[in-house]
Amino acid sequence: MQRLTGPIRPYDWGSHEVIARVQGRDFPTAEPEAELWLGAHPADPATVDGRGLDAVIAGDPDAELGATVVRRFGAKLPFLLKLLAAQRPLSLQVHPNLAQAAAGFEAEEAAGVPVDAPQRRYKDANHKPEMLVAVGRTQALAGFADDATVFLRKLQWPPGLGWADRLEAGDLHGVVSDILRGAPDFDDLADLCAAEGSARALAIADLAARYPGDPGVLVAMLLNHVELSPGDAIYLAAGSPHAYLRGAGVEIMAASDNVLRGGLTSKFVDVDELLRILAFEPGPPPVVTPVSAGPSTVRWPTPTAEFTLYEITVGGSPVALPAVGSPRVLFCLEGEVRAADLSLRGGESAWSPASDPELTARGTGRLFVATVGG
Structure with a gap:
């Protein structure tokens, strides 16, 4: 041994305290510290x-x-x-399954897209199922929620009420596609969510304030809001939309860096590919x-x-x-x-x-x- x-990794959503505190270093750190990588992935091996x-x-x-x-x-x-260690929300994202990753990587290699290009979608040929075990209080969005219609009706936001009707008719794919291709104005959404007052609504209010006009905020309304105490865990399979909002955890995954983003970010979003990869399977929070x-x-x-x-x-x-x-x-x-x-x-x-x-x-x-x- x-x-x-x-x-x-100093991603801008990282904490200035958590990793340094765990390692016994001085904090706050000058740069955000988002992820300590302990593996052999060629992008940044230990x-x-x-x-x-x-x-x-x-x-x-x-x-x-x-x-x-x-x-x-x-x-x-x-x-x-x-x-x-997340001090603020990560992008709304999804990971491909093994066959999708292999095909996507091969296609982008053949097309000569540089691995570090902003529009590159597949950095490697592997899938990326992952699990996070919270080591501090952590909030996340994880998977399409089977009670999204209940939440939308509680808010009484007009576009959301229309989506609720369509969700009850089984049109989750259509709702998500419409949001990503032409999100309605939601300047009033933060106030409605703040008035509703649940942890889920307050999380959406925070996202609406941070990312005005970003359709990822509206997709987030359709996801499970999960609050994890230390020792709680969530598992994210291929195709499951998710975003860590804040907190810290020990995360393990298949060795891949493939991420397709769907919002809450200024980075590249490929709506067609995202819709192809997403698993439109509502369910309860994926707690382990x-x-x-x-x-x-x-x-x-x-x-x-x-x-x-x-x-x-x-x-x-x-x-x-x-x-x-x-x-x-x-x-x-x-x-x-x-x-x-x-x-x-x-x-x-x-x-x-x-x-x-x-x-x-x-x-x-x-x-x-x-x-x-x-």
Whole structure:
């Protein structure tokens, strides 16, 4: 096992406090700090002894990942772990499934669209299912809501009442398409939402004030509003529209950087492609309940093969680290935890290759362990 050093992405929606506080650095920071990346994605790999984790893995894939993982996913780490810290809303976005990502990437490569071009939609050929486990109070929009008609009728906003009728007739696709292609004026929406007063309405009021004229605000009215306490989690499958509004969480995903945006942003929005990728399947909030995975250990089950996430509460007796024989990224959220001959404090991480022997954690703290799915 070796110490892992992850880069911090300074997106403008990031916090000036959260990541620095976890890592024990001075804050507020000069730049926003949005995501701490702990993985081998070529866009920004973490490092081991100054070498990119992607290069370390490429040097001996079977030892680093294990032969089974190499056969399933190739000679690359199939997941990416992040610490995400949002001070203000992220863009409304959706991620493609595996077939859509592969086809989209191939088409844009053939067309010669540079990977860093603003209009580039597919940065790689992988899908990006993801899960976020809150480590502070977090608000998000996640998936089309099955009670959107109830919310729209409570607001009594005239365009929304018309949408409610169409939603009840099963025309979710048509409503979203009309919003994205020609959103009505909504200068009065923030006041109506503030008067309604629910957490969901207040979130829409805030978005309306931040993004005047952005059709993403109106799409947000059709989504589940989710409030997460520490330890709560949401899982976002391919095609599920979502946006983190504020808060912090440990996020794990298939190793991809594919994002199609639908609003709440000044960045490129491709309405036709977005409508093709979106899954128009209303449902309840996609909350994931943790299950016991051994002494002092929980995991959040998902249907994704690329990743599994565990949390270990270390204190008193040593705790065996799960998933021996698989590649693992360890991330200490707080306290001080020792495994093998390495001590991890809050905000520090480690790489444990598949060739590592069975390991135990000692000390006092909270340790996340990311590995490949079962």
